[in-house]
Amino acid sequence: MANTMTKLGSQTATAQQYGFTFSSIPQTYTDLVLRISARSSYAAVFDGPAIFFNGVTSGYGRRTLGGNGTSNYASSNTSGSYLYLDNSIPAANASANVFGVMTIYIPNYANTSYYKAVNCEAVMETNGSASNITLTAGSWSSTSNITSLTVYSGSGNFVANSEFTLYGIKNS
C-alpha cells in the first residue's frame, strides 16, 4: 500500500508578506492538509489569519473555541468574506521569535456535490500570558471543488520565515 501524505507545495516568507496562494491544486487527492508556522507584524499580541478558496470572498462560516490556560472564549462568524481564524498566531507584541503552529484539514475538497468543511487547530506558547490555543470548525457554502487556497495574515503581514506547506492525502 502506498504512502499517501504528499507534499503539494511549500512557501516561505523571505520578507514581510501579506498573503500566500496555493493555486492549481491537483484534484487527485481525497483531503488537503495545510500546515503553517507563522508570526504577524501586527502591533498586538495576536493576529487572526484568514483563508479563502478559489478567490471567492463569500459564504464562509466558523465556530471557534479558544483557551489561554486561565480562561476560554467562544467566537463565530456567519456568511463571512473569509474563514477567519482569530487569535491564532502571535504578533509583534508577543514574545520575540515565537511562531505559532496551525494545522488546517479540508476533507473532500475536490467534491462538487457538497459544501466544504474545514477543521483548524492553532497553538502558540509564548512562555507568558500571550499564549493561546484555538480550535475552529469552518464551512464554505459552495459546492465548487477547491482549486486554490489563499491565506492572508489578518491585520499585519506574515513576518520573514513564516512557512506554509500544503499536503494531499489520498485514501486509496
Place this chain on the structure above:
Amino acid sequence: MAAQSTYTPIATTTYASPGVNYVFSNIPQTYTDLVLVVYGRNTYPTATNAINMYINTTTQSSSNWSQTNLNGTGTGNSASHQTTSTPDYGASTSLPSASATANLFGLAEFHIMNYASTIMTKTVLIRGSYDLNGSGALDLNVANYQSTVAVTSLQIGSGYGYNYAAGTTFTLYGITAA
C-alpha cells in the same frame, strides 16, 4: 512529488445511499497508530447526531469506555466527562444530521495510539467539527478503552442507530513511527 510520510490508507468506503454502521475488520497489526477520518452526515431528524466508534465489537454497545470532552459552539464552551460507571457510547463526537443545512458535512477524526499493543489500554484522541453557517460545534475529546487486547476491528455506529447520509466517507489510515 515523492511521498513524505506514512499516512497509509488501509481501507475506505463512501456510501452511495444512506447506510448504517460500518466496520473495519482484519486491521493489519503492522502500524504504530491508526487514524480514522470520517467526512459525514447523519439522517437522524435533528441538526446533529452522535458518531460512536467501538473497538473489537460488531454491536453498538461496549463497556469499559471513559471519555473527557471539550466542546465549543462559537457562542459558548463546555466540558464534560463520562466514566465507565455511566452509560458509555464508545469514543464519540457529533456530526450534522438531517435538519442541518443541506449539503453540509462534518469532519470526525479518531486517532488511536498504539492500537496493536497488548500491554496498554487504548487511548483515542477525537476531533469533531462542523459549521452550519450560523450554528455548529467542535469537540476535542479523549477516550480510553480499558482493554489491553490489540485492536483488530473498528465499528462506527451512530446515535439511535440512524443511517449515515449518502456521500459519507469512512477512511482508515495507518501511521508508522519508523
